[in-house]
Structures are given as C-alpha cells and as structure tokens.
Amino acid sequence: MAADTLLLLLRSDTHRVTAWLRRGSVPAYVVPVGGWTAVVPAGSDARSSAPYDKSVPMLVARPVSSGLRAALCFAAIDDRAVLVLHPPGWRAVPRWLIWQSGQGPSGPTPFPSVRPTDLVSVAGISREDLPRVESVLRDTDQTADDLLHDLIDALGLPGAELLEAGAARHASGAALVEPDERSVRRFEKVTREERDIAEELKSS
Numbered sequence: 001m002a003a004d005t006l007l008l009l010l011r012s013d014t015h016r017v018t019a020w021l022r023r024g025s026v027p028a029y030v031v032p033v034g035g036w037t038a039v040v041p042a043g044s045d046a047r048s049s050a051p052y053d054k055s056v057p058m059l060v061a062r063p064v065s066s067g068l069r070a071a072l073c074f075a076a077i078d079d080r081a082v083l084v085l086h087p088p089g090w091r092a093v094p095r096w097l098i099w100q101s102g103q104g105p106s107g108p109t110p111f112p113s114v115r116p117t118d119l120v121s122v123a124g125i126s127r128e129d130l131p132r133v134e135s136v137l138r139d140t141d142q143t144a145d146d147l148l149h150d151l152i153d154a155l156g157l158p159g160a161e162l163l164e165a166g167a168a169r170h171a172s173g174a175a176l177v178e179p180d181e182r183s184v185r186r187f188e189k190v191t192r193e194e195r196d197i198a199e200e201l202k203s204s
Contacts, residue, residue, distance in 0.1 A: 003165070009037070018177050033162070048188060070122045082097070103140060123156060
C-alpha cells in the first residue's frame, strides 16, 4: 500500500499560512507556488497523540479560516483519493469528495459533496475546461495518486510535483514549520476532556 500523501493549496500568503500551521499539530513545509501557498506534511506523524497522530488525516480534517480561503486539499489515504474544497466566503461550508480506483466517487458523505463546477470555480479556470475535469473524475482505471495528479493538471493548478516523496523539502522557497508546543498541549487537553466525557456518558 502506498504511503499517504497530501497537497493543500491556499489562496493566502506564506505568513498567514505559517501562523495557521503553528496553531496546529502537524509539522509541514510551506511553499509559494504560482499565486497559491502550498502545504505538504513533513513526514507521516503529527505531534498529537493517537488517534490524532497522523499528519495527512489531521490536515484533511482541519478547518480553514476565511482569511486563508479559497483552499483545495488533495490527499491519498489508504489508496483512496480525498478532495476537500474550502470555498471563499465568511460562512462557506467545506465540500468533500472521496474517490476509489475501480469505483470512482463514493456515495453521499455526511458533508456536502464537491461538484466539478465547484472545482472549476475555485481553481479559476474557464467553464470550457469542465468536461476535462469531469473526464478525469470518471476514469476509474487509474490509481488514487494518478487521479490527484491528473486532476491538479486539469484544473490548471500548481504543485502536483510536491506530492512526490521528499519533493517539498527541496522546492524553491520551501520553509519547514513546526507546530507551537502550547497549541499541541491545548489540543491534547481538549481531546482528552472529550474522551473523558464520552466515557462518562457510556457508563451512565
């Protein structure tokens, strides 16, 4: 099974993205790419304890504030492609798409679904490119990694090469950002309290 990978593209400057990462629990590289700021995990482990100790799922699930949007997250987890679109706007709700080789997009999720038109709009490309994006999503013969590369290319977005192992570390302008220890401790405290409450509810 291939290692999990992730590329997060945000329409914000590197200073804001760096500050956002420091408030989290995932060490990551920040790379300026073609008008976007890319985030790529620096290894597979987050600084938080299990079950929140894996970098890719933590970044996939992390909310993106309005000052950092629009944002597009492209990830491969357990041989599935996961797309999370964070539209611009104060009250915008993230949209998700989960895609698997041999099956294509999965059925409904608990979250609003990503539509090809959403991707075209946030990427800023012409509606004339919509059929190409739809064609990529319909191609179930490729792997999750291939799907991510083809989709990034179809959307005219930069950074696909950063999905390759070790590429972000050597990219032009890349900077490693470590999470702030106080932020990690706060996160651990909150999740520990949530687990304790859940256990109390089970036993009551």
